[in-house]
Amino acid sequence: MSVSLRSVAPFLRSARSSFRQSTTNPLVSLQRQTRSPIVNIARTYAVYQRTKPHVNIGTIGHVDHGKTTLSAAITKRQAEKGMASFLDYGSIDKAPEERKRGITISTAHIEYSTEARHYSHVDCPGHADYIKNMITGAASMDGAIIVVAASDGQMPQTREHLLLARQVGVQRIVVFVNKVDTIDDPEMLELVEMEMRELIGNYGFDSDETPVILGSALCALDGKRPEIGEQKIDELMKAVDDWIPTPERDTDKPFLMSVEDVFSIAGRGTVCSGRVERGVLKRDSEVELIGKGTEVIKTKVTDIETFHKSCEESRAGDNSGLLLRGVRREDLRRGMVIVKPGSVSAHSKFMVSMYVLTKEEGGRHTGFHENYKPQMYIRSADEACALHFPEGTEDAESKMVMPGDNVEMVATLHNPNAIEAGQRVTIREGGRTVATGLVTRIIK
Ligand SMILES: Nc1nc2c(ncn2[C@@H]2O[C@H](COP(=O)(O)OP(=O)(O)OP(=O)(O)O)[C@@H](O)[C@H]2O)c(=O)[nH]1
Numbered sequence: 001m002s003v004s005l006r007s008v009a010p011f012l013r014s015a016r017s018s019f020r021q022s023t024t025n026p027l028v029s030l031q032r033q034t035r036s037p038i039v040n041i042a043r044t045y046a047v048y049q050r051t052k053p054h055v056n057i058g059t060i061g062h063v064d065h066g067k068t069t070l071s072a073a074i075t076k077r078q079a080e081k082g083m084a085s086f087l088d089y090g091s092i093d094k095a096p097e098e099r100k101r102g103i104t105i106s107t108a109h110i111e112y113s114t115e116a117r118h119y120s121h122v123d124c125p126g127h128a129d130y131i132k133n134m135i136t137g138a139a140s141m142d143g144a145i146i147v148v149a150a151s152d153g154q155m156p157q158t159r160e161h162l163l164l165a166r167q168v169g170v171q172r173i174v175v176f177v178n179k180v181d182t183i184d185d186p187e188m189l190e191l192v193e194m195e196m197r198e199l200i201g202n203y204g205f206d207s208d209e210t211p212v213i214l215g216s217a218l219c220a221l222d223g224k225r226p227e228i229g230e231q232k233i234d235e236l237m238k239a240v241d242d243w244i245p246t247p248e249r250d251t252d253k254p255f256l257m258s259v260e261d262v263f264s265i266a267g268r269g270t271v272c273s274g275r276v277e278r279g280v281l282k283r284d285s286e287v288e289l290i291g292k293g294t295e296v297i298k299t300k301v302t303d304i305e306t307f308h309k310s311c312e313e314s315r316a317g318d319n320s321g322l323l324l325r326g327v328r329r330e331d332l333r334r335g336m337v338i339v340k341p342g343s344v345s346a347h348s349k350f351m352v353s354m355y356v357l358t359k360e361e362g363g364r365h366t367g368f369h370e371n372y373k374p375q376m377y378i379r380s381a382d383e384a385c386a387l388h389f390p391e392g393t394e395d396a397e398s399k400m401v402m403p404g405d406n407v408e409m410v411a412t413l414h415n416p417n418a419i420e421a422g423q424r425v426t427i428r429e430g431g432r433t434v435a436t437g438l439v440t441r442i443i444k
């Protein structure tokens, strides 16, 4: 009995590539095309640092509190240690120019290292841009530095950014209380720190253990008053190294493959092909199939083929075909997921934070109302859905969502599917992308 999965491979490949094209997220591809000089410098530099664990972080916080100044100061300090290229304020704050070219890149991507790790750092210029970048996936953050000016204390965007960081799955943050050069009264500084600890606690971050560093980004950048300048940048980077965990590698997570195609091979059984999103699966492992209504199908993977060869295991990033024991072809369809038992369940109702594309970005020309019914693309699934305003929204009946808006809505799927908080989705209608979204909370 040795009919190879290879016989279906050519078909499998073409099916997959055409699917890819149809679901390529326009935001992501735009982002790829937009190469700023900063990114290129950073790339050249990054080559030397492959050996260190990589972490994505960024500066967030209220307008004018010193995010860009701090970002520049970090590169200056790390450059002095031979672990970055110095980027001055002007080269980081290129955002307005970049903004004209594409919709995602209104943030500068900066790279540097510490002794311990390699960082990609995003300096988020403004509120709306930050939200858009987080939702569209242009900026992914494993941790964040929240900047708050001692002269102002916490402001509306300090709170909104904390909330959004939490919603997109950031578990730990470090607080930098900036502009302490403008404050003479030590009690005032203590108060700012206390208030910040309380605030971050309200948003679910650890109020006691979270490091809070008090310093001046401007002094660090200008090489003045080292006790509140460069020394504080060193303390900040130490805190970031110690407090923000290195993200779990995809291969360490529970196995998940999204089904793109299903075949039956005479004499062998049913094969599902797709790209392995995370985890590692060994041959003869038990798995569950999720996405056929609320039913969970339990089965076993009796053979694995990756890159046209039968193999012992399939890992994150592989395109694999999995031979499933005792499952009928009719029970399977594209969009279902094959997962490690118990790791994922199907849901039909959840909150989704969306960025609605403008006409120029290829989106709708007009707004939409309550009970809007587009298609939702979730991994390889294409599901009918309905969007409603959250309960208690004022004037929900007449309210409109306009192109360019950020909005959080309740999505209801016609067919339940494997959904997790942090999952990115695409909202499409009549073959074009209308919005990109991020699942923030499961309801049902
Ligand atoms: N006195 C003092 N001024 C500072 C310090 N850090 C930044 N500034 C000043 O504060 C202003 C705003 O700084 P930015 O770094 O542009 O602030 P930002 O948070 O990036 O602002 P947006 O990107 O517009 O949200 C600038 O004039 C800086 O020179 C500091 O430590 N002390």
Ligand SMILES: [Mg+2]
Pocket (backbone or CB within 6 Å): 067, 068, 069, 093, 124, 125
């Ligand atoms: Mg800025």
